[in-house]
Each structure stands twice: as C-alpha cells, then as structure tokens.
Amino acid sequence: MIVFITGASSGFGAEMARTFVSHGHQVVISGRRKDRLDALAAELGNLALPLAMDVTDKASIDDALALLPQSWRQIDVLINNAGLALGTQPAHEAALADWETMIATNCTGLVTMTRAVLPSMVERGSGLIINLGSIAGAYPYPGGNVYGATKAFVDQFTLNLRADLVGTGVRATNIAPGLCGGTEFSNVRYKGDDAAASKVYEGTVPLSAQDIAATAFWIASLPPHININLIEMMPTCQGFGPMTIKRG
Template sequence: MMNVLITGASSGFGEAMARRFVKEGHRVIAAARRCDRLLALQADLGPALLPVVLDVTDKASIKAMLAGLPAEWTPVDVLVNNAGLALGVAPAQKALLSDWETMIDTNVRGLVTLTHALLPGMVARGRGTIVNIGSTAGETPYPGGNVYGATKAFVEQFTRNLRADLVGAGVRATNVAPGLCGGTEFSQVRLHGDAAAAAKVYEGTTPLSADDIAESVYWVASLPPHVNVNQLELMPVCQGYGPFSLVRQPAG
C-alpha cells in the first residue's frame, strides 16, 4: 500500500486520481483549498482518503499541511503535483499581468516548493515517485498560450532535470502532458467563469476525460520500481498537430 499525496484533489484530474488510487487499495492525502469538496470526497471514499486544506502558492500552508499529517500517512510514497490552472486566452500584449502571476505562482512556484519539501525524504528512503501534470502546451505553442505554455514547459524541463539529479537514487519523476481534456473546470476557469464559451471549446469533439488522466497517472506510479516513464503525452484522436502559421504581405 502506498501513501499518495495529490494536490488540486477537490475536482477534475485530482478527484479522479484520488478515486483511482483508493479503488486500488492505496491511501490518498487529498489536498486542495476547497475543504467542503474534500470532505464530500472523503464521505464517498471512506477512511482511505485524508482531506487536507492546502494552498500551494503559500509556503506556510505547505509547511503546516505536511507537519499536520498523522504518522501513519507518512512517508509520502507518491507525490502528484496536479494543482495548476490556465487564465486567459488573450495575446501576450493584451493579457493581464495578474493572470500571468497567478499561473506562475501555482504552476511553477507551488510545484517546486512542495517537491523541494518532500524530495529529500524520498531520496533518504531510496524510493518514491513524483508525477508532475504538464500539458501539450509545454511542447507546442499556440496563440493565447503565452505564459500558461511557458509554465508547462518549465514543468517538463524541471521533471527531466529531476531525472538527471536522481539517477541511482531510486526516486522516479514523470511529466504527464495531456492535450484537450473535457469534463473539468479547466476551460471555465481559463475563461474567467464564462460557461458558454468554455462549452464551445469541446463542441463536436470527444476529448480526453479526467478518468483517462487518472488511469495514466496510476499506471506510471504502479509500474515496477526500476521503470521510470520520463514523459507521457496524451491527446484525443480528434486532436493533432497543425502547420506553422504564415502571414503573407500583399505584393507591391
């Protein structure tokens, strides 16, 4: 049985992952800001899920959460850095600086702060798995992706550099990078609560689901301990790569 810490566990990918790990007999520390949702999840899944309030952008919150874990819920065997968000689709010259700052604080600073707190213990024990939730946006730029894509590129490169530092330590690190994924709050948050606009993102498609991502993360974490999946990129079959954009000037 593994102790699994999942951030952003109150909805979407995080909730689906919590359900998947508990179903397989593991204990899940479900961390998020929305305590009411975590308590509802615990009521559904039972004592194998421990709800903890956490704001990954707040170092004091991270420290207090880890210090408050019951002894039987430590050490953490699997850390899933799932908390993250996109805000806005405007081109860089029109984007809100506050949106950029929030994405950096959550997707980058929060992820590295929690990783930094748990990694020494994993190395000391000679085992552990870190799964970072990246995005295809970390590899493939698109209009309006600007800082969101940059934060996910950081996640990918940080994960690869963890692998470089952890060779021989028995600790694994994986970047799971989904493409178009529906059934979560992602697009509604990105579009600042515009539910109609968020729904249009998925019109006429069969996107990935939160359960698809949960299955992928569970597979990564449950492989034999000598196997490290460095990068796992997923897309629905309705999504693919497009051509480079080209602006042609009229002759004369």
C-alpha cells in the first residue's frame, strides 16, 4: 500500500507515517519543512519518501506529484492532514490574514490535493481519502469562528465525496478529533506563546498523535467494502461546552 500524507513534518502526520511504515507500507511524507521531512525519512528508512510541498500552492502540488518516482505514483491512501488554527479572538477582533491562511490550508489545499489524486483512484476502482477534520466543525465555541467553519467544510466535503463516489470503490472518511496534546497545534494557534499553549492541556489527559495515527491505520486496514463516514474522537476529560449567555 502506498500512503501519501500531507503535513507530515510533525504531529499527527509524522506519527501516522511512523505507524504505516511500521506495518510495512510505503509512505510519501510531504510538507513545507524539508529539514524535518529529511530527518523523519532518515528515521523511517527506505519505506518513507520525503517530498517538500505547500498545499496552499497548486503549482507546488503539481510539481511535487510530478517528481514522484514511477514506483510511488499509485497512491492507495491520501491523508489530507495539513491544517492549522490561528488565534482565538472573537470574530470582530480576529486578523483577516489568519482567516485567509486557515481557509487556504484547511479548505483550498485539501480540495486541491484531493482533486489531483482522486481521478487515478477512480480509474483503478480503489482508494481511500482520509480528511482530518475536528469536533470544532460540529460544535461551535467562542473564538472558533473561521477555524470551526473550515472544519465544517471538511465534514461536508467528505460526505459529498461519498455521494459522488458511490460504486467507484473509492472511500472517504473524516476523522474529527477533540482536545489533542503533544503536537504543535496550540503553539501555532497562539503564535509561539508556549505558556498559553500548555495551559490548554493543563490538568488533562488529552488525545495523542498516536491515538489519531492508530485510528487512521484502522480505517485504512478495513475491508474495501466498508466506508467509515465520520469518526469523532474526544478524550474522556472533554465534554460539550455550555451555551454562552450574557446577562444584564
């Protein structure tokens, strides 16, 4: 099996690469940070192929895919993992540039990558697209605004892929995690404020990147007639936020 993972230089993506390689699968590890990809490839050996690429740049995607050796081109599993959250300010205070970056990465990059890989899967009559969503796509919270909206897009896009792909043999899944620690997610969101980032997980036992990787591997290992539409994952320490009510 050949697995192509975007955003593989850290976090979920790197851990998913480790999991698939440990089971003997070829994994294309893609991302913007070439030094990190090279280090991960050195760790994983010849079953991992590093590929520098920026999902927000269509030309970068096209060029990267064109560089794949022939023996790596039949992508069986595409994992659209590249994504980010920026800021927690309310909508009227949030930076428009942050919104644009989230949309470009979480939505445009995901659909561009999917459109590049999907036709060959349909032609072969097999393949799997795994999109990384978030519970933020289903449950709003203050400061979630555009991040939550991008993940709602991921959910709906995945369901509409299923509608289009019925009978083709190609599957599509949305993995939607909740609170997950041990990655750069909150450090990126708080723009390098490590104290603020660590406070998010203070006193909790959150999900881990290994949990997400194990879930992705389980989905990819199922018989080809089974499609998992959506998996929502939350740690037991997390629940659903109360409705916000401003009084008087």
